[in-house]
Amino acid sequence: MFEAFVTMCILAAAVPDAPPRETCRVALLPGFGAETKAGCEQALHSVTRRPGNWAEKAPFCAPRPKSVLSFSEAAPGVFLHRGRVAEPDAENGGDVSNFGFVVGSRSIAVIDSGGARKLGEEIYLAIRERSRLPISNLILTHMHPDHVFGAEALREAGAVVLGQADLPRALADRVEDYRASYARRLGETAFLGSRIIAPDRTAAQQEAIDLGGRVLELRTWPTAHTSTDLTIYDPTSGILFAGDLLFDTHMPALDGSLRGWLAVLSEMKGLGARKVVPGHGGPLLDWPQAAEPLERYLRVLESDTKKALDDGLALGxxxxxxxxxxxxxxxxxxxxxxxxxTAAYTEMEWDP
Structure with missing residues (x-):
């Protein structure tokens, strides 16, 4: 098999006050794969230059490489990748969160896309090592950059990108901050070609996606970890993709509502899942037992914050x-x- 590639380049300063130098990387262009090089090159005739803060050289076709990402098969047709328990940096290339894909008889759905375009490209390659079925959906569990920056590559592969109803606005409000932060952390070369895209559509509060002989149940939630949380349940395997509504090993991050998060965790226990994929750690844990460490931490956060407020402690x-x-x-x-x-204190300081 052959795939299409393009060389992306950007001018960047090697050190402060130094003349800029061109830095480049070869990026995969999903959607042009073919059995032969000639077939791939024929498909490339439709390529137009895509706007970005980088330059693109003429695309070309080459044999399909193997993905550098490791995936485990957690159940028949359910493949999981465990991100590093770390902050995103140049060494890990933004690979600091979990993502996966589910294979039906007609199509494939991907859950989350990592913290850089390159990770979306690698997810595509990993899928193609296992299946030739179309990639019909990319489901984003929430707005945080380590879950969304690889989305464009999977959209190019044919996926419809969807998320919670508040996700488009949340991403639009944060796009510049996220881009600047990740370009700095990962370095311009590793981050090259990465940008946040708006979802193609938003999910209903509860809806189902039929992959053929396998139906995924999507559920959106009130503000908890963030204001944009969504879970995916696969009844065929009994596996729940919780996104960052569940953390394992990795310190939880509160970017929504402390009390809302506790309420959502309680309600999630009624979804019928036997196993769960957290947004970080794991990647496959028993459910609902896996919620216990997070619930304990959130309860400690709540009780300690109440005591601090009762004692009259300032926020700092x-x-x-x-x-x-x-x-x-x-x-x-x-x-x-x-x-x-700080988030808990701000939420609770006006309690009666």
Whole structure:
């Protein structure tokens, strides 16, 4: 099999105040795969230059490479990738969250797309190593950049991108901050070609996607981890894709509502799942037992914040004390707990 590729280049300074130099990477162009090089080149005749803050050289066709990503088959037709439990950086290329895909008899759905376009390209290659079925859907579990920056490559592969109703606005409000932050963290070369795209459509509060002999049940939620949370349940395998409504090992990040999150976790237990894929850690855990560490942490966050408020602590002082009993239980605790304490304090400070 042959695939299409393009060389993307950007001018970037090697060091501050130095003349800019061209930095490039070869990017996959999904959607032009063919059995022969000639077939791939014929398909490339329809390519037009895509706007971006980078230059693209003439596309070309080459044999399809193997994906650099590892996927485990958690159940027949359910493939999972475990991201690093780390902050995104040049070494991990933004591969710091979990994603996966589910194969039906007619098509394939992808859940989340990683923190850079290159990861979306690698997901495509990993799928093509296992199946020739069309990629019909990319489902984004929420707005955070480590889950959405690979989406454009999968849309080019044919996927309809969808997410919760508030996702388009949330991404639009944050697109510049997310892009600047990830370009700095990953480096311009690793991040080259990455951009946030709006979903093609938004999901109903509850809806089903039929992949052929396999129906995925989507559910959107009130504000919890974020204001854009969505879960995907596969009754065939009993596996629930929880996105960042569930963390394992990796310190939870509160970007929504503390009390809303606790309420949503309680309701998620009634979905009928036996196994769950968290947004970080895992990647496959028993459900609902897997919720216990997160619920414990959120309860500690709630009780410590209430005590800090009752004691009259200012926000700065509270952020240094709230949740500290959990410090040994989570990776990245020192980085994320102060942010969580601040969010909890802000949510609870006007309680009667």
């Amino acid at each position: 002082d509270a952020s240094e004390t709230v949740g500290q009993s959990e410090s040994a239980r989570w990776s990245l605790f020192d980085l994320l707990n102060p942010q969580n304490a």
